[in-house]
Amino acid sequence: MSCLTAPTQPLDCRSDGSCVEKNAAGQPKELVCIRCPLGCTLQGQLAEGEWHVEGNRCPRGEAYFIKEATSPSRTVTGLVRVAGGQLPVVSVKTVPEVPKDRVMDVARGLAALEALAPVSIGQVLEDDFLGTGASLIATKSVGKKA
Numbered sequence: 001m002s003c004l005t006a007p008t009q010p011l012d013c014r015s016d017g018s019c020v021e022k023n024a025a026g027q028p029k030e031l032v033c034i035r036c037p038l039g040c041t042l043q044g045q046l047a048e049g050e051w052h053v054e055g056n057r058c059p060r061g062e063a064y065f066i067k068e069a070t071s072p073s074r075t076v077t078g079l080v081r082v083a084g085g086q087l088p089v090v091s092v093k094t095v096p097e098v099p100k101d102r103v104m105d106v107a108r109g110l111a112a113l114e115a116l117a118p119v120s121i122g123q124v125l126e127d128d129f130l131g132t133g134a135s136l137i138a139t140k141s142v143g144k145k146a
């Protein structure tokens with residue numbers, strides 16, 4: 001099924017362009033587990049406030065499904081400009097993950113940010129970045145320009 005056809009139920013897009021069918025509450029009822037290369041197809045039903053997951057070959061699949069269905073989140077990685085650095089930018093990531101619906105806010109926020117050299121790997125550049133509760137951490141060191 002393509003997301004471009006008129007859906008009878010709400011759909012969400014996977015990174016490979018395929019679709020995730022959602023239940024009436026807007027939560028996915030089928031998705032592929034990405035916790036290991038086996039890629040189990042998981043189906044979940046919400047009944048009386050509890051998710052019942054099938055198709056998983058191990059407990060990690062159930063935990064993955066429930067997290068995706070209830071509070072999906074992602075690690076955002078990107079580049080931040082560095083003033084006075086040996087390199088013009090430093091790579092960063094969010095720790096912990098940010099809510100999925102804030103990913104684009106964070107990506108735009110990175111573009112507006114500038115760090116001051118030197119920057120050390122593991123350095124916290126921002127706490128609670130944009131109110132997401134996640135810190136922005138440098139994943140590379142950038143020395144000061146001589």
Ligand code: SF4
Binds near residue numbers: 034055056
């Ligand atoms: S459910 Fe378990 S075995 Fe299946 S893909 Fe996920 S992690 Fe791998």
